[in-house]
Amino acid sequence: MHVAPAGGTAVQDHVALAEIELCGELIIAASAAEDRLSLASIDEVLRVTEEREVR
Template structure:
């Protein structure tokens, strides 16, 4: 667990900030969904840009990267088991 040091210096967790941004995008998409009770899985994937992350990972692996994942840390790790 990280604790911000004294003296007013803030510690930024970029992964947490990215997750907060994605949650905000999902909330906006859900609030503007036209006539839908819930967002479909396809709509959620589109908001989270899941396909784009996979394509970038595949392109990176094709260029000689190790593994097919991306290093951005956003999107697929949370809730992709459905």
């Protein structure tokens, strides 16, 4: 069994922390909604923008 040494040697994974924050925001939005969240609502909560190619 491997135990991390004492003394504050924790490493922060900024990507994982950002993902956890977004999941929390999605859970809050879902619990506040009266019905299921639409895909557009989920994209808004997750701050996703869709880039469309103009032809």
